[in-house]
Amino acid sequence: xxEDDPSLREIYASALRSFGHDVRTASDGTAALATLNNxxxxxxxxxxxxxxxMDGWELSRRLREDERWSALPVVVVAAHFRIDQEAAxxxxxxxxxxxxxxxxxxxxxxxxxxx
Amino acid sequence: MSDLxxxxxGRAPSAPQATPSSGIESLLPAIVAAVADGIxxxxxxxxxxxxxxxxxxxxxxxxASAVIGQSSQSLTDAFELLDDEGEAFDxxxxxxxxxxxxxxxxxxxxxxxxxxxxxxxxxxxxxxxxRRERRESDLVVTSFHDITRLVxxxxxxxxxxxxxxxxxSHDMRTPLAAVRGYAQLARRHLVDQPHDLEAIxxxxxxxxxxxxxxTGLVSEFMDITLLHGGNPVPLQLQRLDxxxxxxxxxxxxxxxxxxxxMFGVSSDASEIIGFWDPVRLGRVVDNVxxxxxxxxxxxxxxxxxxxxxxxxxxVAVEDEGIGISERDQELIFGPMFRASNARxxxxxxxxxxxxxxxxxxxxxxxxVNSQLGKGSSFTIRLPLAPTAxxxxxxxxxxx
Numbered sequence: 001x002x003e004d005d006p007s008l009r010e011i012y013a014s015a016l017r018s019f020g021h022d023v024r025t026a027s028d029g030t031a032a033l034a035t036l037n038n039x040x041x042x043x044x045x046x047x048x049x050x051x052x053x054m055d056g057w058e059l060s061r062r063l064r065e066d067e068r069w070s071a072l073p074v075v076v077v078a079a080h081f082r083i084d085q086e087a088a089x090x091x092x093x094x095x096x097x098x099x100x101x102x103x104x105x106x107x108x109x110x111x112x113x114x115x
Numbered sequence: 116m117s118d119l120x121x122x123x124x125g126r127a128p129s130a131p132q133a134t135p136s137s138g139i140e141s142l143l144p145a146i147v148a149a150v151a152d153g154i155x156x157x158x159x160x161x162x163x164x165x166x167x168x169x170x171x172x173x174x175x176x177x178x179a180s181a182v183i184g185q186s187s188q189s190l191t192d193a194f195e196l197l198d199d200e201g202e203a204f205d206x207x208x209x210x211x212x213x214x215x216x217x218x219x220x221x222x223x224x225x226x227x228x229x230x231x232x233x234x235x236x237x238x239x240x241x242x243x244x245x246r247r248e249r250r251e252s253d254l255v256v257t258s259f260h261d262i263t264r265l266v267x268x269x270x271x272x273x274x275x276x277x278x279x280x281x282x283x284s285h286d287m288r289t290p291l292a293a294v295r296g297y298a299q300l301a302r303r304h305l306v307d308q309p310h311d312l313e314a315i316x317x318x319x320x321x322x323x324x325x326x327x328x329x330t331g332l333v334s335e336f337m338d339i340t341l342l343h344g345g346n347p348v349p350l351q352l353q354r355l356d357x358x359x360x361x362x363x364x365x366x367x368x369x370x371x372x373x374x375x376x377m378f379g380v381s382s383d384a385s386e387i388i389g390f391w392d393p394v395r396l397g398r399v400v401d402n403v404x405x406x407x408x409x410x411x412x413x414x415x416x417x418x419x420x421x422x423x424x425x426x427x428x429x430v431a432v433e434d435e436g437i438g439i440s441e442r443d444q445e446l447i448f449g450p451m452f453r454a455s456n457a458r459x460x461x462x463x464x465x466x467x468x469x470x471x472x473x474x475x476x477x478x479x480x481x482x483v484n485s486q487l488g489k490g491s492s493f494t495i496r497l498p499l500a501p502t503a504x505x506x507x508x509x510x511x512x513x514x
Contacts, residue, residue, distance in 0.1 A: 005289055006372040007321060011296030018303055027373055052409050079288035081281050099292035102299045 001025045002032045002059065003077065004051040008098070012046065012077070012105060019106040021113075029054025033062065036069060043113035046077045046096075046105070049086055060090040073112045148179075153238075153259035157211055159251060161187045173238070173259055175229060187211065197226040197235075210242035214255045217244070224262070237266040283336050290332065293325035335398060335469055342472040350392045350476055357387040357428045357497070358421055364400045365419055368408065375413035382421035387428040389499045395473045396497075399481070402466040403432045403493045411436025411490065426499055427479070433492040439485040447483065 001016065001023055003009040009025050016023040024040055026032035028051045045063070049056035056076070063069040076087040076095040087095035093112065096104050147154060153170030155163055166174075166182040174190050176182050182190065196204035204225055206212070213221035222241040238259045245254040301318040304311060341348045362380055369378045407417045415435040422429050439447060448471045471481050479497035
């Protein structure tokens with residue numbers, strides 16, 4: 001869960017945990033890459049786009065360019081009104097527009113992590 | 116003009132004429148030539164019998180004589196005619212055709228795009244039938260009033276409004292997402308661990324705080340809307356210590372979760388007393404501090420200095436961030452402006468415009484000093500004594 005807003009980071013991570021998923025959080029792209037490089041293997045990345053430091057566009061570009069992560073599905077979690085366009089631009093598999101029902105996090109995780 | 120009348124001897128147009136004694140009629144050709152609107156006169160075959168200089172200019176011709184004698188069709192062929200939706204203009208709707216068909220006051224807004232050119236011109240086109248004694252001698256007088264500037268201004272205003280709406284709804288989504296999120300977490304928790312009231316209480320407090328952020332945003336949008344329309348903003352001025360207010364805001368930023376910037380506050384005076392609106396001034400200071408944090412890397416310093424100078428209380432917030440180019444420094448106080456190097460940073464561009472407007476109402480100002488790659492310094496100056504502008508009666512900082 002890559003999200004710069006501390007409240008939302010806590011909410012989304014708590015929700016995912018309560019649904020029984022193993023989740024790590026990062027406040028920007030740099031922190032997310034560090035988590036991945038430390039050997040943690042998620043099956044989906046929930047990604048906010050507008051973040052200080054390394055933003056979501058840059059992180060998704062780096063994931064695509066690195067063969068270790070290029071197949072990792074990304075779900076955009078953002079408030080922007082053209083989120084559909086932005087999600088398509090970075091090649092995301094899905095998007096969730098804030099605010100949304102927390103159950104959507106569970107649905108998306110199950111959808112991406114089944115295989 | 117006189118040619119027209121002589122072309123049909125003995126038949127006076129039904130339009131009223133100047134009295135012979137005034138002598139003004141001899142000036143009519145000069146008067147018509149001087150009219151800023153384009154004027155053409157067509158006969159039933161569609162031939163231009165007369166055009167004034169303004170009409171010639173609008174048609175891209177050097178002089179009226181180059182237009183006279185041509186068919187109106189060949190003149191409009193040089194243009195693509197569009198309606199207000201940008202679709203091809205239906206030629207049956209041309210005011211001159213409708214005037215021939217007997218419609219009393221036909222008019223249309225037509226967008227003229229010269230083939231191969233990009234700068235469209237908009238005209239309000241009106242036509243009137245000039246009845247003469249013989250029907251085949253009837254004429255149609257068409258006027259072209261250029262409204263390009265008005266159309267562009269209106270389009271600009273609509274664009275700014277649309278962006279404002281988009282930004283406002285976007286900005287409210289984050290605190291709204293927190294409100295919904297905490298409420299849903301609390302409800303789930305009530306089912307899973309109904310006795311853990313401590314967690315429930317913390318989430319309720321978080322909901323309250325997020326709702327407070329949302330309220331602040333709504334108030335800010337309201338202020339911006341009022342300022343933009345030149346309407347008075349209901350300031351609530353009261354005796355305040357600027358040092359205390361700024362120190363408190365800095366403490367708040369410093370204490371926020373995940374905060375890695377190093378803040379420093381220094382002041383020349385132990386207190387700086389003035390009459391200001393505490394909520395709005397707090398918002399302005401938050402905005403400037405928030406920008407310093409957003410636009411500089413974590414771990415860098417944010418220096419806040421306070422001093423008095425020329426009857427003003429001053430606050431400067433200096434960061435070691437990405438800086439603002441000279442070109443952008445002129446523009447960052449405009450509504451909805453985002454600097455070219457600001458992409459990827461959360462935020463809207465509403466803040467600085469609103470801040471300048473609010474400070475203006477209190478007789479104050481905000482200025483910037485910055486170097487790309489080195490950092491930015493924003494300085495707020497507020498008069499210590501109330502000024503004429505303070506009190507919200509007048510907006511000295513229209514956006």
